[in-house]
Amino acid sequence: MEYKEKLLCVVICVVQLSQSDAFQEITVQTCDNEVFQARCPYSQALLITQAKYGHIETSRCVDDIFEELGSLGCYANITELIGSRCNSKNKCEIDGEDTDVMSSKSCKKGLPMYMDISYVCLPDTTSIRSCEAVSVNRQIQYLLSKDIWDHHCFYDLEQNTHVEFSAEANLKIKINVQYVVGEPDSAIDDAVYVTDRGGNTVALSGEFVEIVSGHLTLTLTNMHNIVLIGFQAIGCDDPATPAYAWVSREGDMATIGCYHSEYEWKMSCVGSKWIGPRSNCTDKQQDILFALIIGLTVLLCAIVITVGYVCLKRSKYTYEAKSAPYEMATMMSDPSNTATWQKAKLQGNNDTLILPVNSLQGQTLQLR
Known part of the structure; x- marks a missing residue:
């Protein structure tokens, strides 16, 4: 198969796995009168990498x-x-004189036999279901x-096996492989690589890789190597759309704008969170309603002030009428008789009242 490694838009998060990240393979020799025991820390599971029985x-x-004697x-x-009894378990025990184990010997009888078993502890693994794409989440x-090899439903014509990984929209996939049995080889026959939807391909050899795609295909070319594939979705979900606003997203940048104005702001995705200003938009109809309410309030205030002013004036005239001499109070007692009391004027002293011409024919009335 011709293989060309193409440029893939990726971000290398970790250049190399540190020595502490490598799996520690433990080898135990169990004699015929002993019991093989293996145990992993909590939340990890056993994987038998190799098991032999004989006089090795x-x-x-x-x-x-x-x-x-040359008998070894x-x-x-x-x-x-051994794997059928121990794999995926947290602990395992097998007697050195187990019937199935002893029946597997093909060596001369009478020689000492023992089990030589190697295992590693792995994190809990997911399983392939119905040959569907593996769902990637956070x-x-x-x-x-x-x-993957055991499912027999991902083979191509070249006897490579493939499995698809799919994440939610706008999320990126972070993936790496760690060799449990075997080791990476530069030859394509021993390669593990991923391909995105655009056909771009990159080989994996223990490095974490972020792929700017929500869908990719992983290809395995050597079934004798056992690798642990770690994967995770990273990035931000689409930002929540505020009321009366629109959202436009391009990768890790999002623009939010208001429908009823030209106001807009931008946010950027950092890790799994949106960083940037947060604002709100108002409805144009609400703005009109607010303006109408304010206008009605002002009008109502003007009406109240006008009515109050008129009532105050009338109260003032009534008070002046009641405090004036009797004859003047009589004429002014009716505030509606504007022809009489508005034209009445006090002249000279307060006891002289000049009446209008049409009232008592212009005579001067002397108050006593």
Whole structure:
């Protein structure tokens, strides 16, 4: 198969896995009168990487005298047998004289036999279901390459296996592989690589890679290598749309604007959160309603002030009428008789009242 590594829009988060990130493989030798025991920390599971049964080499179970006799080096591969009992469990025990184990021997009888078992502890892994695309969310998940090969529904004509990963819209996929059995090889026959929807391809060899795509295809080319595939969705969900506003998003940048004005603001996605100013938009109809309410309020205030002014004036005239001499109070007692009391004027002293011409024919009335 011709393979060309193309440029992929990626961000390398970690250049190399540190030594502490590598899996620690533990090897246990169990003699025929002992019990094999393996245990992993909480939330981790066993994976048997290799298991043998026989008189393999000089060890605590086999004296070096057998090496001189040239009787060592015979064993049976019981990896699948032990794996079927221990894989994906937190702890496992197998007797050194287990019937199934002992029946697997193909060496000369009478020689000391023992089990040589190697295992690693892995985080909990997800499983392939119905050969569908693996859903990627914000929680980091793990998938074992062995499970992908065992499903037999992802093979292509070149006997490579493929699995698709899909995240929600506008999210990016962060993925890496760690070799449990075997090691990365520069040759394409031993490569693990991912391809995005645009056909761009990049090989994976223990580095974390962010792919600016919500969908990708992972390809495995060597079923004898066992790799742990870690994947996670990162990025921001679409920002919530405020009332009376629109949202436009381009990658990690979002623009929010108001329908009824030219006001808009921008936000950027950092990690999984939107950073930037937050504002609101108002409805144009609400603005009109507010203006109408303010106008009615002003009008009502003007009416109240006018009515109050008129009532105050009338009260003032009534008060002046009641406090004037009797004859003047008589004429002024009726505030509506404007022809009489508005034209009446006091002249000279307060006892002289000049009446209008049409009242008592212009005579002067002397108040006593």
